[in-house]
Amino acid sequence: MTLPASVTPELLAKLTGMVVSTSGRSYPLTEVYTGEKVLDLPQSSPEDVETAYAGARKAQAVWASWPLKQRIDVMKRFHELLLRDGLIIADLMQVETGKARRMAFEETCDVLMVTSHYIKAAPRILKEKKHGGVVPLVSTSTEVRVPKGVIGLISPWNFPFATSLSDAMPALIAGNGVVLKPDNKSTLNVAYGVGLLYEAGMPQGLVQIVCGEGPDIGSTIVENADFVMFTGSTATGRVIGAQAGQNLIGCTLELGGKNPLIVLDDANLDEVIPGTIMAAFLNTGQACMHIERIYVSEQRKDEFTQRFVEAAQAIGVDAKYDFSPDMGSLVSVPQRERIESHVDDAVAKGATVLTGGKARPDLGPAFYEPTVLTDITPDMILAKTETFGPVTSIYTYKTVDEAVALANDTDYGLNASVWGKDLKAAEAVGRRIEAGNININDGLAASYASKKSTSGGFKTSGVGSRHGDAGMLKYTDVQNVAVLKKQVLSNPPDTDWTKQVDQTVKGLRFMRKFGIR
CATH class of the missing domain: 3.40.309.10 (Aldehyde Dehydrogenase; Chain A, domain 2)
Structure with a gap:
């Protein structure tokens, strides 16, 4: 087995060290072209997943307090680092997945395109929107976008780098943390990308990597998440969607196709x-x-x-x-x-x-x-x-x-x-x-x-979407901040309700006629 020159023992040790794991168990990661083992990939236990969420929540509190511009500046640096190291990531992807180099390089470009898009679009998407309130002139209502918290992101082996980093990008820019589970077969290239985020200035612990088979840790990932992003089979998507529904959290499921x-x-x-x-x-x-x-x-x-x-x-x-x-x-x-x-x-x-x-x-x-x-x-x-x-x-x-x-x-x-x-x-x-x-x-x-534009599936091909404004807004909750400048909504105890009803009907008709509300 002859690995690319960039894939050194030192690099492999660094990348496997990024996995949250105390279980002592491992997965034999192989070079696909030869079938020979490259290394033993650490496996995470359910307890490790909970530790990862705790670490991500601590870092997310700091990250969310940063101004949006400061978070975007991190992603601008990440974009440049990805341009610098794209071929190293392609090396790792080829080792792990066996895909042609052309496709591996193009996959890094997907992350570059998504990052660039949200760097530009996030200020508009996340900008507070002020509206007229319930009573014209004396009230306002403002939509405020608040990060959901920590996102559980489960990515597949076929496009591991894109489905991990591209799906994480809008969540991170919006102020969230991420607990990320790549497929065991394709973790190294993803870990390299997360390392570039830290090199760009992201707070330590904001993106946590856990590894393991779905039946072992998948339920714990969903159980602790504030939102779940999953790409994979329709059968697994049904299981994740059901658990997310039980927990009353949102999810995006990008599933199969024919x-x-x-x-x-x-x-x-x-x-x-x-x-x-x-x-x-x-x-x-x-x-x-x-x-x-x-x-x-x-x-x-x-x-x-x-x-x-x-x-x-x-x-x-x-x-x-x-x-x-x-x-x-x-x-x-x-x-x-x-x-x-x-x-x-x-x-x-x-x-x-x-x-x-x-x-x-x-x-x-x-x-x-x-x-x-x-x-x-x-x-x-x-x-x-x-x-x-x-x-x-x-x-x-x-x-x-x-x-x-x-x-x-x-x-x-x-x-x-x-x-x-x-x-x-x-x-x-x-x-x-x-x-x-x-x-x-x-x-x-x-x-x-x-x-x-948003991208999603009909029928059993999925729920929700990625890309576009919706691809970022799904990682936020909307807070309605209503301000009443003068108290006009309360009625005095001696209100004549017959007159009140008549005045209310006339007022609503007047506002509709003149387009006030």
Whole structure:
């Protein structure tokens, strides 16, 4: 095993030392390309989680007392440090997740974009808003945004750096602390990012890292949180949402997808093919928003299929710490086995493999070829279930109405893509699809990278959203500060209520007529 030069024993010791752990237990973290153990990652106990929350609450009291400008200044320094060390973080991500270097670097850019957006937008989003009060001229009502406290943030292994740091950024700028649980398989790169926050001047203890399997510490994280941000499977999301509801705290759940792409008859295949390849196989298909279902009209199916399969076969797959491979490894052997089980089930029930469909042990233990299937029937596992790998299927449709109905025939509703030269017509089709993110002539990046707009899911793809104003406001409580300059709301004991009612009705009618309230 030869790790990148930046991943030294000293760095590894520093990063593992950031985990709150007294349990004595550990997780064998491996280099995905070879399957060889890199280190023993400390595991946190429920008691460690409670200790982490106590530390974060103490630091959060200090952080929340800082003026917003001072908190933003920290994030400006963090942004610059991230630009400085982005490739080191990419090294760590490749070691832990096996993703291609191109994707690892782009993931750091997501955090840069989110940080930059909220540095600019936070003063407007968090600004106090003064309104007229219950009685014109003599009363006011002011909305004040107050941080919720400490956020429980649980992030997945597929985009660990982005879902940890990008989701933490608006919470931190708004004045919160964070207890962060990355996936065991992808903790080191996240810890490096948290270290940069401290280097930028964030108070010690404000972001606490805990590690462990969900059944071991997940409940304790939710139990102690003031708000929960979770990205992961729909099944786990249901459990977290139920516990958050019992505790009367809010949560955002970004869950799974079985995302469709529709190719309209007027689409330019010179653009569709590379765009769809990217949407289907980015991050080795391990993306909640990646495309698993492609719908092409009967007239264009043959041409599209031939060109798409050729493009899939041209994808460069390899285990290298440089920018040459297009696609890297799956995150683990169990994930590869999951993909294999979906494809094998489909083939056994009559599906046709147009390309791929095999593991690549010559490259590493978790590699799997880019795979394109057709002849999919509803009884196959991958017809309805999220596969979450480098596998996509091609279907045909006769009419646009049929294509929309097929796209909507799923319990999920995270992302959808429509391609066509007539932008107005393509957008009209996209608006009919039941999904939180609609991309016209793009697979997924156009919507997700638009940080000014919110991003979330319909149906079982999630609750709540990230990005945009809502992505920061969700981490705050609103306080209504009402001021009465002169006491006019109380009635004297001898009030004539017949006259009072008459005067009140006249007053309310007058104010409505002249738009006073």
